[in-house]
Amino acid sequence: MSEKIRVIAKFSPKADKVDEVRAILSEFVEPTRAENGCVVYDLLVNEADPADLTFYEEWESAEDLAAHSKSEHLAVGRKKLEGLLEKPADVRKYILVK
Amino acid sequence: MSEKIRVIAKFSPKADKVDEVRAILSEFVEPTRAENGCVVYDLLVNEADPADLTFYEEWESAEDLAAHSKSEHLAVGRKKLEGLLEKPADVRKYILVK
Numbered sequence: 468m469s470e471k472i473r474v475i476a477k478f479s480p481k482a483d484k485v486d487e488v489r490a491i492l493s494e495f496v497e498p499t500r501a502e503n504g505c506v507v508y509d510l511l512v513n514e515a516d517p518a519d520l521t522f523y524e525e526w527e528s529a530e531d532l533a534a535h536s537k538s539e540h541l542a543v544g545r546k547k548l549e550g551l552l553e554k555p556a557d558v559r560k561y562i563l564v565k
Numbered sequence: 566m567s568e569k570i571r572v573i574a575k576f577s578p579k580a581d582k583v584d585e586v587r588a589i590l591s592e593f594v595e596p597t598r599a600e601n602g603c604v605v606y607d608l609l610v611n612e613a614d615p616a617d618l619t620f621y622e623e624w625e626s627a628e629d630l631a632a633h634s635k636s637e638h639l640a641v642g643r644k645k646l647e648g649l650l651e652k653p654a655d656v657r658k659y660i661l662v663k
Contacts, residue, residue: 472612473607473609473621475573475619475621489662492662493662493663496663509571509661509663510661510662510663511571511659511660511661511662512659512660512662513657513658513659514570514657514658514659514660515657515658519657520662521573521659523571523573523621523659559611559612559613559617560611560612560613561609561610561611561612561619561621562609562610562612563607563608563609564587564590564591564608564609564610564618565591565594565607565608
């Protein structure tokens with residue numbers, strides 16, 4: 468059993484694709500929250516920048532996160548995002564210091 | 566009464582100051598969690614980069630966050646961090662999309 472893991476994943480849509488990307492990412496939320504080991508999965512938007520769409524995630528374990536990243540619904544979502552992002556998603560994994 | 570607000574605040578210590586900055590940031594946690602309107606205040610470290618020290622925060626309102634940013638203990642903490650960071654802290658405010 469591994470330690471709880473957090474993820475901060477930032478998506479940067481192309482300038483004319485912000486609403487479209489926001490809608491696609493919103494579709495990730497419900498199926499992900501239903502996955503094993505998902506503690507928090509919140510889609511956030513930067514108050515000062517509508518094109519900074521960021522997931523804040525907490526997972527029970529690295530194994531649960533790995534299963535999520537291989538999920539069918541995420542594969543479908545990634546397909547929908549093709550060509551809509553300015554650059555690849557910036558995904559960082561964190562552990563709690565305090 | 567304003568909307569709940571999230572903060573992602575990334576600190577980038579100088580290469581030889583990582584442990585020192587981590588210790589100083591750790592001191593922020595307890596007094597901040599005791600502040601009005603603080604829902605979550607977690608200090609995280611990037612699994613792949615010990616020099617990426619990031620707070621994930623949730624506040625009941627923008628007013629509570631503003632009071633936090635003016636708190637005495639944070640002023641003391643900022644003073645301790647002087648000269649130890651590679652660049653200024655990257656602090657972003659977010660609201661929930663979904």
